[in-house]
């Protein structure tokens with residue numbers, strides 16, 4: 001039964017399991033991507049704001065070494081977005097995953113014309129409809145339970161608003177998922193598959209610092225909180241991370257920038273750029289240096305469901321087993337209804 005439920009996602013992605021390891025800046029590097037691919041799932045390489053020459057080298061390595069389809073993240077709000085895009089157009093990369101804001105129609109068309117399948121996040125019904133109209137090949141429906149930059153709507157609501165409305169469209173669901181049981185239910189609801197981040201950030205193959213992974217193991221779901229926006233004069237995309245000193249510092253940064261805006265000492269665009277630089281810098285600090293106090297511990301509420309660091313092959317295998325068991329249980333439950 002699981003095999004049948006996997007079919008549409010598997011055919012779309014071209015891998016054994018319709019499980020996507022979401023692109024995570026500083027974390028989804030070649031090693032993680034290769035490990036996910038070798039385990040039969042679908043990896044997304046994170047480009048963040050990588051210098052273009054480094055980005056090109058990494059993409060070439062992926063094209064050369066990976067035998068199965070994979071995706072490359074393109075962050076539309078990164079200063080190097082245009083450079084990354086031009087590089088990718090020339091490369092034999094099968095999937096492009098737009099993140100940040102949703103992409104411009106012309107960028108989607110360019111990628112499709114270059115023979116790539118396109119994926120993008122949708123955090124509301126209207127954004128989903130717009131992108132489907134533009135010819136996006138697949139959507140990532142991510143609830144606000146997710147880690148990193150997030151939308152404001154929970155997965156429960158998005159499932160009803162988007163998944164149930166766009167039945168046959170390839171939609172992969174994300175945010176707060178950390179068990180095969182949950183995946184089984186989402187597939188039954190019509191999802192093509194799932195995307196996860198936190199689970200993979202905590203894997204054995206993840207390059208994240210040991211202290212980063214330890215903090216994740218200790219954390220409860222309620223500790224992975226979303227940042228507030230203090231004033232609509234400075235719109236900020238919420239970030240979900242484990243609460244620490246760094247989250248408090250972000251609050252102070254917002255106030256400082258608002259004051260500068262009020263005094264006309266900074267433009268709104270520059271202020272937003274400073275905020276994104278803050279996140280990129282503090283995430284690096286936590287992931288690479290293990291500064292779990294001041295760095296950003298971006299994590300989904302799924303962090304509360306994971307208690308150990310495991311190799312990726314085992315994660316995927318356990319997921320498939322749990323999903324199969326759940327489906328068997330459901331079959332028994334349904335059989336009682338006669």
Ligand SMILES: Cc1cc2nc3c(=O)[nH]c(=O)nc-3n(C[C@H](O)[C@H](O)[C@H](O)COP(=O)(O)O)c2cc1C
Pocket residue numbers: 021022023024025027046048073098099100142145146147148149174175176177195196197198199201297298299300301302303
């Ligand atoms: C540490 C971290 C960094 C992330 N960075 C990115 C990113 O650079 N690009 C992106 O598309 N999504 C990013 N995400 C989101 C993930 O790809 C994924 O959609 C999300 O983690 C799913 O929710 P979950 O963490 O509950 O599984 C990040 C998530 C985490 C936890």
